[in-house]
Amino acid sequence: MSHNRALPRPHHVNSETEALARYRALRPRLISVAYSLLGSVEESEDAVQEAWLRLHRTPTGEITDITAWLVTTVSRLALDSLRSARRRREEYVGEWLPEPLVDEADPADRVTLDESMSMAMLVVLETLSPAERTAFVLHDVFGLPFDEVGRVVGRSPAACRQLAARARKHVTARAPRFDVGPDEHRRIVEAFLSAIRGGDMDGLVSLLDPDAVLRSDGGGAVRSALHPILGARKVARFLLGIQARSAGLHELRHAAVNGRPGLLGIRDGRTESVAAIAVSGGRISEIDIVLNPEKLKRTGPA
Structure with a gap:
């Protein structure tokens, strides 16, 4: 994986005003780092905000590389959150999926997502140790040298x-190949x-990989x-x-989910589901559907 998203390295800052300006410029990328570790925008924003508070309390003369300082601080906070979240996710009801990023979000709040951080990739990352x-x-994603890691x-x-x-x-063996x-x-x-709209079972099965999985x-x-539901015919059914159960009650529409084409389910003007769809070998290999309302709050009104 190339380091095409490596963070810029500004010089030493000499004032609190300059530190704030650097922080604001880096904030979207810092949230992206935290989101790649946590799969939650809310927890990522908390980590970045806490990093700012710590930066505010630290004399600027003690920081020689503000980018490295912020990335290290945010990453440590995210790692601590990730470790504590492991138990909560083990007790989670059903499958735990990351909070999806939908392109209809407020641009001011949009995470500058690395192109590799698809929903399917984040699901694979969940199987790694913190x-x-x-x-x-x-x-591998943000290009930090191992001494900083x-x-x-x-x-x-x-x-x-x-x-x-x-x-x-592990990632190479399990992550889908977007070819x-x-x-x-x-x-x-x-x-x-x-x-789906036409109720075409055969057509749907032909679009799915024989080993397709739906979560x-x-x-x-x-x-x-x-x-998880495994196999093209079971997924299609x-x-x-x-x-069939929700016909006339909700609408399906296209949207970009974590940077790739996906679907939104809309009911009464609000998003009730977000589906991330992975395509490999010309067929759909993975479908990840987020229904938990707590993870859809940021999609807002449709």
Whole structure:
């Protein structure tokens, strides 16, 4: 994975006003770092805000590289949150999916998401240990050298290199390969939506990879599948069943989800579901549907 999203390195700052300006310029990218570690915009914003408070309390003369200082502080806070979240997610009702990022969000609040951080990738990152995830995200995605990663994780650069290597091997084996361009991806999603609207079982199955998987996250607040649904025909049957039960009650429409074509489910003018769709080999390989209202608050009115 290339380091095409490496963070810029401004020089030493000499005043609180300059530190605030640097912080504001870096804030979207800092949230992106935290989101890549946590899969939650709210928790990411909390980490970035806490980093600002700590920066405000630290004399600027003690900081030689404000970018490195902020990235390290945000990453440490996110790592602490990730470690404490592991138990909560183990007790979660059903499948836990990351909070989706939908392109209809307020541009001022939009996370500058790295192109690799699809919903499917974030789901894979959930299977890593907190230290592996942190080493992989900071080094492979954001291009931080291992000595800086070590300061976040609390391990030597050599140990962090091993963490990242293990994570990379795991990600390479499990992450979907997006081998189609945006236009082809969009065309497949459009055909997928048409097949659902038309109740076309055969057409839907033909668009799905034989080993397709569907995950849904209701968080115990709304009805959802508690376990992944595996296989093209089972996935198609599940989707058409939902469509039949909700016909006339909600609308499906196109939207970009974590930077890739996906779908929104709209009921009474509000978003009730967000579906991220991974395409590999010309067919849909993964569908991740977020239904938990707590994770859809930022999509706002449709």
